[in-house]
Amino acid sequence: MNKRENKRLVKYIFFEILLSAILLLIGLAIVYFTNYNFKDVLFVEGMVVIILGIFSGISGNSTGLSLQGMGQNNAQYVSNANLETLKEEKEKTKNNLNPNISIGxxxxxxxxxxxICIIIDFII
Structure with a gap:
C-alpha cells in the first residue's frame, strides 16, 4: 500500500471510531433522559445508521420522465421533450454505464x- 492509501485507511478508521463514540454518547443521553434500556437504544441507533448508510448510496437520474405536464394544454409537448431528453442521456451514457448504487x-x-453499534449491543 502506498502513502495515499494508508492516509485514507487511517482517516476511515478514525471516522469509524468517532462515529461509534458519538452513537454511544447519544445512546447514553437518551437513556439518561428517558426510561429506555441502553441495549435497546444501541440496537435502534445501529439500525437507523445502517439504513441511512444504505440510502446514502442510492442515486438516480433526475432528468428522466416526469409528470410536470399532466393536466396542462401542452402535456404532449412536455412529454415529448422529456422523452427526447431521456433519449439524449441514454446516447451519452451508452458506453459509460453508471450504477444507481455507488459505494463510497x-x-x-x-x-x-x-x-459496530449493534455488535456492542450484543456484547453488553
Missing part, C-alpha cells in the same frame, strides 16, 4: 458504524 467511503462508514 461515507456509505461504508455509516454501515460499519451502525454494525
Amino acid at each position: 467511503l461515507n456509505m461504508v462508514s455509516l454501515i460499519i458504524g451502525g454494525a
Whole structure:
C-alpha cells in the first residue's frame, strides 16, 4: 500500500471510531433522559445508521420522465421533450454505464458504524 492509501485507511478508521463514540454518547443521553434500556437504544441507533448508510448510496437520474405536464394544454409537448431528453442521456451514457448504487467511503462508514453499534449491543 502506498502513502495515499494508508492516509485514507487511517482517516476511515478514525471516522469509524468517532462515529461509534458519538452513537454511544447519544445512546447514553437518551437513556439518561428517558426510561429506555441502553441495549435497546444501541440496537435502534445501529439500525437507523445502517439504513441511512444504505440510502446514502442510492442515486438516480433526475432528468428522466416526469409528470410536470399532466393536466396542462401542452402535456404532449412536455412529454415529448422529456422523452427526447431521456433519449439524449441514454446516447451519452451508452458506453459509460453508471450504477444507481455507488459505494463510497461515507456509505461504508455509516454501515460499519451502525454494525459496530449493534455488535456492542450484543456484547453488553
